[in-house]
Amino acid sequence: MEKTYLEKIAEAADFLKSRVKKIPDIAIILGTGLGDLINYISDSIAIDYKDIPYFPISTVEGHSGRLIFGKLGGKDVMAMQGRFHYYEGYDMKEVTFPVRVMQSLKVKRLFVSNAAGGMNKEFQVGDVMVISDHINLFPENPLRGKNFEELGPRFPAMTEAYSHKLITLADYIAAQKGMRLMHGVYVGTPGPTFETPAEYEYFRIIGGDAVGMSTVPEVIVANHAGMEVFGVSVITDLGGKDIKEVPTHEEVQKAALKAQPHMTTLITEMLSSLD
Numbered sequence: 001m002e003k004t005y006l007e008k009i010a011e012a013a014d015f016l017k018s019r020v021k022k023i024p025d026i027a028i029i030l031g032t033g034l035g036d037l038i039n040y041i042s043d044s045i046a047i048d049y050k051d052i053p054y055f056p057i058s059t060v061e062g063h064s065g066r067l068i069f070g071k072l073g074g075k076d077v078m079a080m081q082g083r084f085h086y087y088e089g090y091d092m093k094e095v096t097f098p099v100r101v102m103q104s105l106k107v108k109r110l111f112v113s114n115a116a117g118g119m120n121k122e123f124q125v126g127d128v129m130v131i132s133d134h135i136n137l138f139p140e141n142p143l144r145g146k147n148f149e150e151l152g153p154r155f156p157a158m159t160e161a162y163s164h165k166l167i168t169l170a171d172y173i174a175a176q177k178g179m180r181l182m183h184g185v186y187v188g189t190p191g192p193t194f195e196t197p198a199e200y201e202y203f204r205i206i207g208g209d210a211v212g213m214s215t216v217p218e219v220i221v222a223n224h225a226g227m228e229v230f231g232v233s234v235i236t237d238l239g240g241k242d243i244k245e246v247p248t249h250e251e252v253q254k255a256a257l258k259a260q261p262h263m264t265t266l267i268t269e270m271l272s273s274l275d
Contacts, residue, residue: 005093006148008054012097013104015053020045020069024076026271027107029098029218031114032236032252035081036260037072040268044070049082052101056084056094067098073271078102085214087191092142096221103151103225109166109274110222111267115256116210116233119200120184123209123235126259128266129182130170131162131231134216135208137189142217143224152224161223166230166270173269179262184209186233188216200239210235232266234259 003011017023030037038044049055049065057065068079084095102110118127147154167183174181187203189195191213195203203211210233222229236255 006150009097009100009104011053012055012101016047016067016101016105019047022076023105024069024078025106025108026075026077026111026274027102027109028072028077028079028111028267029083029113030079030081031083031112031214032256036257037264037267038068038079038081040264041068041070041072041077041079044068054097055101056090056097073268075271075274077271078105078107083214083218085191086138086140086217087213092138092140092144092217095217096142099218099221099225100151103227107227109228109230110218111270112215112218112229112231113263113267114186114212114215114231114233115236115252116186116212117195117200117237117239118210118235119204119238119240120182120209123182123184123238125235125238125255127180127182127235128259128262129184129186129210129233129235130167131186131215131233132167132183134161134186134188134219134231135203135206136216136220137187138216139190142221152226156220156224158220158223161219161229162231163228166228169270169273170230170232170266173266173273177265177269179266181266182209182235184233186215186231187211189213194237195239197239197241197243200243201241204240211239230270232263234263
C-alpha cells in the first residue's frame, strides 16, 4: 500500500535520527557552485541522498547529493549539498520534501543560497545579494492541495518570508568585515532556460533585482513550517537589453566559485553570532 506524504516524511526523519546522534536546529541549503562551505564543517557525517528514504536525487552538474551533519561557526548544522529543482521534472512536493524532513527534525532556522542573474544596474558579477523578499513566478505553489494542519496553516503569511533580524545581522557582519553586500528581491522562475533580454527587463520592471530557478519553493514551505529564513544569492551573470553576454552554466559555476569566500565568511560569522 502506498505510504502517505506524512508517513514518508516521518520515515525519512526517523532514518536520519538513527544515523546522527545530535540533530541540529539549523539547516543550510547550498546552491550551484556554493558547496565549498562543506569543507568548513567539522566533525562531519555525510549521508547520500540515495540512502535516505523517499529523498529525490539531484541531477544537476555542480550539485552533489549529500546531507552533511557537523559543526560550523561553533553551531551544530545540517547542510544540503545539492538541491532539487522544478525543472528537473520533480513536482513541488518532491522539491520541498527535504524541508519537510527538516521540519520533522525540529529545525528552527533555514539558510538558503543560490546562483542568480542580476537585473539591478548597481550589481556586478560576483556580488553577494541578501534576499530581502521574493516574487514567485513558478506555475505551481508547493502548498497547493490538501493542507495538513500539523505542518502549518492553510493560508500562511509571507509578510516576512526572510527574517529581518537575520538580515540586520548579515549587514552588521558585512560592515565589520568590509564586505560589499547588496540587497534585493529574488524572482523565482521554473527554468531551465536562461532569461531572454526582454524577460530580464520585465523582471526588473515588476520589482526584481535577481532571478533564479530555485529557493522560492523551499522558502514558502519553511515559512509554512514556522522556520526563520535567511536567503542569499551570488550574482553570476547580468541580463537585460543592454547586456550582450550569453550566460552558460559553466560561467555561472565559475562566478559562484569566485564568490565562495565571501559567502563562507558571511554564513560562518552569522552562525557564530546566533544565540
